[in-house]
Amino acid sequence: MAGANIVRRNLRYIIWFYLLNLLFAWWGAAGFGAQAHRILDRSLYADGLLHGMDIAVLGEMFARPEFGSPAGSSAPATRLAVLFFLISLLFMPGVLVGYASDHRISREEFSRICTHNLWRFLRLLCFFVIIAGIVTGILFGIQGGVVKAADQTSNERLPDILQLVGLAIIFMVATAIRAWFDLAQTDTVLDDQPAVRKSVAAGFRIARQNWVRLLGNYVAIALAAAAILVGGILLWHAIVPPSSVFGAFLISQLTLFLLLAMRFWQRATAVAFYMRRLAEPAPEVQPAPATAAQPASISR
Amino acid sequence: MGLKRGLLICVLVSLGVISCLAQSSTRASSAPNTSIPNTTSAINSPTPLSQRVVHYEIDARYDPKTHALDAYETLTYHNFTGQPLDSFPFHLYLNAFQPTATWVREGKRQATRGQTFDKWDPKNYGADEIKSFEVVGQGDLTSQLQFVHPDDDNQEDRTVVQVRLPQPIPPDGEVQFKIRFHDQFPEVLMRTGWDRDFVLGGQWFPKVGVWWHGAWNCHQFHAMTEFFADFGVYDVKLTVPQFEVVAASGIKVSDVKNADGTETVAYHGDDIHDFAWTASPHYRVYEDTFQSSMGPVKLIFLMQPAHSGQLQRHVRLLKGAMDRYDRWYGPYPYKTFTMVDPDPGSQAYGMEYPTFVTSGTSWILPPGEREVPEFTVEHEFGHQYWYGMVATNEFEDPWMDEGINSYNDVKVMDSIFGPNAFFDQWGATASMRQLMRTEYIPVADFDPLTRMGWQFANFNSYVAINFGKTASVLLTLEGIIGEDTLRQAFRTYFMRYRFTHPSKEDFLKTVEEVSGKDLRWYFNQAVYGTEVLDYEVQKVSCFPVNWYKDDQHEKKGETEYVSDAWIHRKENFIFPVEVEIKFDNGEKVRERWDGQDRWVRFEYQKRAKVVSAEIDPDHKIYLDRNNFNNSYTVEPNTAPGSKLVNYWVFVTQFFAQFLSWWLV
Numbered sequence: 020m021a022g023a024n025i026v027r028r029n030l031r032y033i034i035w036f037y038l039l040n041l042l043f044a045w046w047g048a049a050g051f052g053a054q055a056h057r058i059l060d061r062s063l064y065a066d067g068l069l070h071g072m073d074i075a076v077l078g079e080m081f082a083r084p085e086f087g088s089p090a091g092s093s094a095p096a097t098r099l100a101v102l103f104f105l106i107s108l109l110f111m112p113g114v115l116v117g118y119a120s121d122h123r124i125s126r127e128e129f130s131r132i133c134t135h136n137l138w139r140f141l142r143l144l145c146f147f148v149i150i151a152g153i154v155t156g157i158l159f160g161i162q163g164g165v166v167k168a169a170d171q172t173s174n175e176r177l178p179d180i181l182q183l184v185g186l187a188i189i190f191m192v193a194t195a196i197r198a199w200f201d202l203a204q205t206d207t208v209l210d211d212q213p214a215v216r217k218s219v220a221a222g223f224r225i226a227r228q229n230w231v232r233l234l235g236n237y238v239a240i241a242l243a244a245a246a247i248l249v250g251g252i253l254l255w256h257a258i259v260p261p262s263s264v265f266g267a268f269l270i271s272q273l274t275l276f277l278l279l280a281m282r283f284w285q286r287a288t289a290v291a292f293y294m295r296r297l298a299e300p301a302p303e304v305q306p307a308p309a310t311a312a313q314p315a316s317i318s319r
Numbered sequence: 320m321g322l323k324r325g326l327l328i329c330v331l332v333s334l335g336v337i338s339c340l341a342q343s344s345t346r347a348s349s350a351p352n353t354s355i356p357n358t359t360s361a362i363n364s365p366t367p368l369s370q371r372v373v374h375y376e377i378d379a380r381y382d383p384k385t386h387a388l389d390a391y392e393t394l395t396y397h398n399f400t401g402q403p404l405d406s407f408p409f410h411l412y413l414n415a416f417q418p419t420a421t422w423v424r425e426g427k428r429q430a431t432r433g434q435t436f437d438k439w440d441p442k443n444y445g446a447d448e449i450k451s452f453e454v455v456g457q458g459d460l461t462s463q464l465q466f467v468h469p470d471d472d473n474q475e476d477r478t479v480v481q482v483r484l485p486q487p488i489p490p491d492g493e494v495q496f497k498i499r500f501h502d503q504f505p506e507v508l509m510r511t512g513w514d515r516d517f518v519l520g521g522q523w524f525p526k527v528g529v530w531w532h533g534a535w536n537c538h539q540f541h542a543m544t545e546f547f548a549d550f551g552v553y554d555v556k557l558t559v560p561q562f563e564v565v566a567a568s569g570i571k572v573s574d575v576k577n578a579d580g581t582e583t584v585a586y587h588g589d590d591i592h593d594f595a596w597t598a599s600p601h602y603r604v605y606e607d608t609f610q611s612s613m614g615p616v617k618l619i620f621l622m623q624p625a626h627s628g629q630l631q632r633h634v635r636l637l638k639g640a641m642d643r644y645d646r647w648y649g650p651y652p653y654k655t656f657t658m659v660d661p662d663p664g665s666q667a668y669g670m671e672y673p674t675f676v677t678s679g680t681s682w683i684l685p686p687g688e689r690e691v692p693e694f695t696v697e698h699e700f701g702h703q704y705w706y707g708m709v710a711t712n713e714f715e716d717p718w719m720d721e722g723i724n725s726y727n728d729v730k731v732m733d734s735i736f737g738p739n740a741f742f743d744q745w746g747a748t749a750s751m752r753q754l755m756r757t758e759y760i761p762v763a764d765f766d767p768l769t770r771m772g773w774q775f776a777n778f779n780s781y782v783a784i785n786f787g788k789t790a791s792v793l794l795t796l797e798g799i800i801g802e803d804t805l806r807q808a809f810r811t812y813f814m815r816y817r818f819t820h821p822s823k824e825d826f827l828k829t830v831e832e833v834s835g836k837d838l839r840w841y842f843n844q845a846v847y848g849t850e851v852l853d854y855e856v857q858k859v860s861c862f863p864v865n866w867y868k869d870d871q872h873e874k875k876g877e878t879e880y881v882s883d884a885w886i887h888r889k890e891n892f893i894f895p896v897e898v899e900i901k902f903d904n905g906e907k908v909r910e911r912w913d914g915q916d917r918w919v920r921f922e923y924q925k926r927a928k929v930v931s932a933e934i935d936p937d938h939k940i941y942l943d944r945n946n947f948n949n950s951y952t953v954e955p956n957t958a959p960g961s962k963l964v965n966y967w968v969f970v971t972q973f974f975a976q977f978l979s980w981w982l983v
Contacts, residue, residue, distance in 0.1 A: 040972050040975055040976060041972060044968045044969075044972040048967040048968045051964065051967045052961075055959075055964065056960035059960045060955035060957055060959075061956075062947040062949075062951070062952075063933055068962060072746055072748065073753070074742060074749040076946075079947070082757070082760065083945065096974070099975070100974045100978055101978070103975035103976075103979060104982055107979040108982075111983055144983075148982075171515065173601050175626075179682075193981065256746050262958065264961045264965060275972050275976065278976060282976070
């Protein structure tokens, strides 16, 4: 779990990403909030939402013409979720360099690395979407066919069980692909590799060589993330009184912060695997290229 | 002595003859000369409970491979109409499942019950084909059969067939029809048909119409309508493969294994007006008993294998509902009640037939989720009263079975589970009464309750008005006449009209009679009209009496204020309302407004400021379209909105993280 130390040393990245995540979500919820407050603030009927969660009251609020269309609430949230994703894409190269460094990189250097690698990351994203899309698409197709066939049997549980098994398999495969591309991104940044297909190949090589440990780490962290999410929601339900808005805010945000940290842990794990590979002696001596490009900031 | 003895014998013989004649005459006047059996083996009563108009004897053989059935039906009809009858209409409901039938056309137009019919699937095909039709004493009239289309003149619809008899049937006379027919069941549609190796046989045999209000009542099968039939006796034999587990309406009277690998199961039903059956090799059968005030009722549960763990949820709810109906309204008189848990995922769930219903559930359900099985079980059992015994016309008055039943769903479920009867899980709650109200709100101004079933604006309106609005109308009526009075009215209505076909006015007049109130002002708007009810607290204001003085310093408890509350009737439903005004010294004032004008202002001069005003503070009105504007607080309370915003932020953050987790 070398990644854990890296994350601990670089907690500031998680904090910054979390604050961005919160800010964007808050911004995205502004329209929803305005619509809800307009209906609820002066009505005693809204107590049904405060001292519990009365589904009828909630449904009636959504159905009121003055609340507006559901798209009016969900579209800004969706747009800002996409914006958070783009910001993550932009800043991730800097984070990876930070994770690989034994010192705190400067803001200027962070910015330079981010802009320097943006186009490469976009190309890597395209590679990822194509490969993950094809693989998971095929798997979802197989799963759908199997579940449909199971649906024709008289065993009612079978389709649901197969659905769950299928999702578990797809999750494992998608996690493996994610780990592969995390390594590819790491290679792109740390090796300053302009040809992303070489990074994709390198990532695949490293992932294949370490696939049991790497996938084990990734899956363990993902399961920890799921446990945090479920545990956080259960805790929210168990200890926060329904009318405590602040208490709900605190525990929900703590849950989301830890969830975000889990993804950064996976990232750090990929960097650790990558660095370990660099530390290993080369199998045979090759004449070194005269102009090997090395990023100045990385300490090996 | 001999003469005296002879005289005595003559007198005794004469008295005997007179007595016999008198008894015979009494029988003739009280019980008609009928061949319809007076059996009572299927009911907890020594005498028949209904005027038995029909006797169906059906011998049917079902082939699960082709999902088809061949049968021979003998129908004896007793003419109680008081006039000669020379024509008889018959329902052939399964013919509705054909592409040109009215049922499919209407379904395609408005996606009834989730059926969009984007593309015709041959598995949807159903048919009820009469092979031969003989009238005893009048010959074979197969060639005389004519399809009729009383509702929409769709010449392609074959759901009603009519026969004209050469010789009319006199009043109090009988006629016997011998019908050979072939059924093709569809993959389950409208709660009849097959799914995998399961079959539910509903509306599967030629069924005669009802002579009602001086005419035949035999509507085509519409996408949104249900059924209507006369009471009588059913004797049905079903022959199926021996591996099938069978259940049906009424009581099982025999089960014979045949040499060809089939078995013939015979059922008998008294005082019922329909007969349904089911077969599947997978059912697990459980039995229990309920002690009704008329005698023991055998409860039969046919469960799917994966649902056996939910048996107790079914049993608890069913017994609870039977207990409450028995105490509140009257006894369940039949000796059996069969509850079928149909094939999962089929459209066979949630259907009522006399003494036989389908429910439906899932193998994994949290305990606080009660739409299935609890609500469904309760609702379908309720139909034994509001449809089964009080046999209203479901074509023309669907609110009288579905709506009255929905109101009673609220009462029974609340009685068993408390206020959050529909859903109570993970901190979220839903009450039955608010569920009914929110169902009706979106279509509040579309259709009156009294619309014929197939004439509703659309399927949403049909469901929302018949179920949701009727329940809301009756819950609001509770607030007008009192819960106990309405319960007494329902008891009177049930006991008076059970085993008959009452009309809407029979029900409304019973409520007026029991309550001793003229309720036409309410019924005209809520039942016959489409008036919408929406009252609002338009504004609440407050200012110091001496506002104009420069040295005015407000002090709580000393400064005198003028407080006003404006109440506005936004829509056209006129309803007297109570309004509660609260002041900052804790004082509450209740006002009553008749709602006749469009608005009213209540003004107070007190050493206290108004804090809030609320219409209907006891929450007795369930027809109000907007509950949010029923109150107004001077100081806003942002907590409920902030709580929702927090949820929304959480969901948005999570979504953003999820997206980035996988893509970056």
